[in-house]
């Protein structure tokens with residue numbers, strides 16, 4: 001295995017004075033996401049409650065899949081920790097990315113669900129939150 005490039009998230013917003021906590025992989029403690037990118041806590045993952053993030057770091061994407069959720073059918077990629085390979089959640093695939101990468105007309109089937117596109121779900125039980 002080659003070099004692992006790990007991104008370390010900032011622990012505070014600097015001059016703004018507001019501090020942001022960092023969510024890390026429960027298993028290997030690698031940074032995964034910052035509360036600054038947290039969009040919702042009102043989601044459910046496979047296991048339990050989950051978070052919706054705009055941006056997640058130190059992950060690899062699984063294959064693109066169509067999956068049925070309680071909210072409808074979505075195009076997603078599972079996301080894995082780059083360090084320990086734990087499956088941390090999934091990404092809602094954005095239509096724009098799909099056109100760019102695959103030239104397929106797959107999309108979120110329910111228009112009201114569009115706000116999730118391109119965003120990331122992280123399973124809460126697989127995260128540990130580091131206080132600022």
Ligand SMILES: [Zn+2]
Nearest residue numbers: 025028081084
């Ligand atoms: Zn990990």
